[in-house]
Amino acid sequence: MGDCLKFPKLGLIYAKIHRELKGSIKTVTITKNPCDQYYASILFEDGTKKPQQSIEGNAIGIDLGLTHFAITSEGSKFDNPKWLARHERNLKIKQQQLSRKQKGSNNRNKSRKKVAKVHNKITRCREDFHHKLSRRIVDENQVIVVENLAVRNMVRNRSLSKAISQVGWGQFCTMLKYKAENEGKVYLEVDRFFASSKTCNNCLYQVSDFPLDVRFWDCPSCGIKHIDRDINAARNIRDEGLRIMAVG
Numbered sequence: 001m002g003d004c005l006k007f008p009k010l011g012l013i014y015a016k017i018h019r020e021l022k023g024s025i026k027t028v029t030i031t032k033n034p035c036d037q038y039y040a041s042i043l044f045e046d047g048t049k050k051p052q053q054s055i056e057g058n059a060i061g062i063d064l065g066l067t068h069f070a071i072t073s074e075g076s077k078f079d080n081p082k083w084l085a086r087h088e089r090n091l092k093i094k095q096q097q098l099s100r101k102q103k104g105s106n107n108r109n110k111s112r113k114k115v116a117k118v119h120n121k122i123t124r125c126r127e128d129f130h131h132k133l134s135r136r137i138v139d140e141n142q143v144i145v146v147e148n149l150a151v152r153n154m155v156r157n158r159s160l161s162k163a164i165s166q167v168g169w170g171q172f173c174t175m176l177k178y179k180a181e182n183e184g185k186v187y188l189e190v191d192r193f194f195a196s197s198k199t200c201n202n203c204l205y206q207v208s209d210f211p212l213d214v215r216f217w218d219c220p221s222c223g224i225k226h227i228d229r230d231i232n233a234a235r236n237i238r239d240e241g242l243r244i245m246a247v248g
């Protein structure tokens with residue numbers, strides 16, 4: 001196939017192919033983004049089976065957040081990349097410019113293309129960040145536990161920034177899942193009605209109420225110092241996953 005894809009009626013179309021195609025092609029889906037770029041998603045059967053799942057190895061819990069993109073039970077915090085905010089500011093400017101252009105004019109059309117281009121840039125950069133972080137987490141762990149996002153959305157209040165984050169979290173979790181499963185690792189989502197940030201990871205004592213701005217706390221029951229509520233939450237997520245797996 002080389003650098004071309006052959007389509008019925010259209011003939012040979014130049015294509016940049018990212019990885020080796022092996023096995024038999026099942027379907028090809030062509031999509032076009034607002035920047036007039038075309039993508040072909042190729043589904044093929046290569047005959048290999050998914051490896052047997054094993055839980056022998058390191059387990060990690062991940063808390064997805066707004067102040068940090070992800071916090072792990074091992075105490076790592078990952079932020080959204082700084083340049084993302086810069087691109088988002090740029091998007092705002094371009095959108096304002098677009099809103100001032102007359103409807104149906106040539107300039108408006110040009111301006112719309114510019115907005116689409118920034119949008120596209122943000123989407124691809126975010127995707128790249130999610131790919132790299134999920135790859136790293138899957139490489140370093142055997143069992144990956146995250147909180148069920150559907151549950152989270154019901155429990156917590158809604159706002160625009162949360163809605164945007166929601167999209168990112170969803171994409172990130174999808175990547176974690178398929179990367180883990182392709183390697184015989186375990187990806188697990190846990191429901192979090194049990195209030196992970198309010199439960200002491202050491203003795204499971206549950207604090208009754210807890211303002212969001214409290215970052216660290218001492219457990220009134222066992223006395224342990226929680227120097228970071230988010231890491232404590234990530235540990236509870238990990239342990240809940242391990243508990244579920246032990247029960248079967």
Ligand SMILES: [Zn+2]
Binds near residue numbers: 200201
């Ligand atoms: Zn405690």
